[in-house]
Amino acid sequence: MNEEKKSTGTKKSSRATAQKSPGEKLKNEQSAREAVRKKLRYGKKDNSLTVEEKKQLKAKTARGRRMIMAETAVSRKSSRELDKHNEDENVGTEAVSRGLEAGGLIVEKAKLEHYGKKLHKRTVKQSNKLESTKKETSEETAKSIQKSRMKRQAIDAYQKKKAKEAAGGAGSLGKKFVDKAGDMVGCIGEFISEHILQDTKVLVVVGIIALLLIVITCMFSSCSLMASGANNATVASSYTAEDETILAVDEDYTALEDELQERIDSIETDYPGYDEYQYELAEIGHNPYHLAALLTVLYEDYTQSEVQRELQNIFDVQYELTVTEVVETRTRTETRTRTEIRTGTRTVTNPDGTTSTEEYEYEVEVEYEVEVEYEYYILKTVLTNATMDAVVRGYGFSADEMERYEILVATYGNKAYLFGDDIYSVADPGDYQDYDVPAEYLTDLEFGRMLQCAEQYLGYPYVWGGSSPSTSFDCSGYVSYVINNCGNGWNVGRKTANGLLGCCTTVSATEAKPGDLIFFQGTYNTSGASHVGIYVGAGMMLHCGNPIQYTSINTAYWQEHFYTYGRLN
Numbered sequence: 001m002n003e004e005k006k007s008t009g010t011k012k013s014s015r016a017t018a019q020k021s022p023g024e025k026l027k028n029e030q031s032a033r034e035a036v037r038k039k040l041r042y043g044k045k046d047n048s049l050t051v052e053e054k055k056q057l058k059a060k061t062a063r064g065r066r067m068i069m070a071e072t073a074v075s076r077k078s079s080r081e082l083d084k085h086n087e088d089e090n091v092g093t094e095a096v097s098r099g100l101e102a103g104g105l106i107v108e109k110a111k112l113e114h115y116g117k118k119l120h121k122r123t124v125k126q127s128n129k130l131e132s133t134k135k136e137t138s139e140e141t142a143k144s145i146q147k148s149r150m151k152r153q154a155i156d157a158y159q160k161k162k163a164k165e166a167a168g169g170a171g172s173l174g175k176k177f178v179d180k181a182g183d184m185v186g187c188i189g190e191f192i193s194e195h196i197l198q199d200t201k202v203l204v205v206v207g208i209i210a211l212l213l214i215v216i217t218c219m220f221s222s223c224s225l226m227a228s229g230a231n232n233a234t235v236a237s238s239y240t241a242e243d244e245t246i247l248a249v250d251e252d253y254t255a256l257e258d259e260l261q262e263r264i265d266s267i268e269t270d271y272p273g274y275d276e277y278q279y280e281l282a283e284i285g286h287n288p289y290h291l292a293a294l295l296t297v298l299y300e301d302y303t304q305s306e307v308q309r310e311l312q313n314i315f316d317v318q319y320e321l322t323v324t325e326v327v328e329t330r331t332r333t334e335t336r337t338r339t340e341i342r343t344g345t346r347t348v349t350n351p352d353g354t355t356s357t358e359e360y361e362y363e364v365e366v367e368y369e370v371e372v373e374y375e376y377y378i379l380k381t382v383l384t385n386a387t388m389d390a391v392v393r394g395y396g397f398s399a400d401e402m403e404r405y406e407i408l409v410a411t412y413g414n415k416a417y418l419f420g421d422d423i424y425s426v427a428d429p430g431d432y433q434d435y436d437v438p439a440e441y442l443t444d445l446e447f448g449r450m451l452q453c454a455e456q457y458l459g460y461p462y463v464w465g466g467s468s469p470s471t472s473f474d475c476s477g478y479v480s481y482v483i484n485n486c487g488n489g490w491n492v493g494r495k496t497a498n499g500l501l502g503c504c505t506t507v508s509a510t511e512a513k514p515g516d517l518i519f520f521q522g523t524y525n526t527s528g529a530s531h532v533g534i535y536v537g538a539g540m541m542l543h544c545g546n547p548i549q550y551t552s553i554n555t556a557y558w559q560e561h562f563y564t565y566g567r568l569n
Contacts, residue, residue, distance in 0.1 A: 239413035293408035385465020447515035504566025
């Protein structure tokens, strides 16, 4: 291609030296345009230089070339350092700087071409040098464009990965901007390398147009990118399944929990004849928003039938029910009887009518007690609830997936209305965040120790199945933990609300005092007591709502569900 252009240039140069009459110049439009073009290209016809002028021009050209190359090296180095420094903080700036760098290369190339064209008209030897320089510079530019393209491809791959990032809505604006600007610069560079490098003036014009296109494209795309980014952020924080599907799937999971409760309720019927039935049960229940968030991360826009097998998998990980027979050797005191022969005396009448006494033996039944060993049969039923949080972390999600899950949980998938009546799922810090128990109630030392322990966990979230600070708590897990760890010498184990009621003696509302437990029913689908708190007096309780908080028991909701008070045995 270069040889072909060089040949064309030679033909033009020979035409320019031909002499034509005035009539020939005005013969037609073509010759007139050619005459104008010759004038613009070469100026005066006789522009030959002396030997001294040629030397000066050559020296000036060399100095100019060195200065341009030095400026180019500094500009490139600065651009690379600036890009590296701002890579994570401002990806938009990176794209613009790349565009400017490409534009700078175009202008710098144009300057070199300008010097080359002038020198080409003077001496063939210098022309060959400039042609060689042009090839080297062209190869350098092509390599630079290739490196930019490879870097762009790496960024594109990273962008595709980050497209699902929940919190990256805002950041994706700049990244999309980089994609568009980088692709444009790459395309322009390829076109320049293949078609335009040999024509200086066209090169300058194209360089200016390229920069303008980059700026204009960025301006026009910014609004759509912002709207797109905001939409992506909304999608990332939203459940993508239909409301009806989310509700139906949650009902399916609740049905599995109901079946589990029925199994527990029928334990004594299914396993008759034991001396004792022991229960250590976690609460049965789940946060529906957490379940929907997990399924969204796994399936996005899922259907009810699609997730049935996964629901069973989640259930099997969350709950574990074990029924164990325990045989103990115990001793007991038994009352038994035995026959003993004893000797007595009695009066007898002799034949002659006289009386006398005689000894005789007789048998008596005697009771006695004995300690005996025997086998005592216990059926121990244990239900653990690993919590939905543990289930989620067991999936081994990536950091991006885990962040998506946590954002969905925090935003309720932008569908808080789906389960808004569930007091355990929707966080509500309540109206008594600064409540202080009246000082006169603290004169009861047992209650004081109980309260001191309980207040350490104010603000902890409600977690179904939670029973320790490491997992957080559900209502019965919280009260069980406080009872066992407050220093009063109590130990009831891990009980449900109804199980804790079995550890108490019921008392009336007028007899209730700070430190008693307060029970409620019907707060979710279970029999007996379904919720428990610690009564602190003055119509207030400390309980694990969502989060753990002080609450008035005189609200319409709690009065509607009130069950009884209980005092620990």
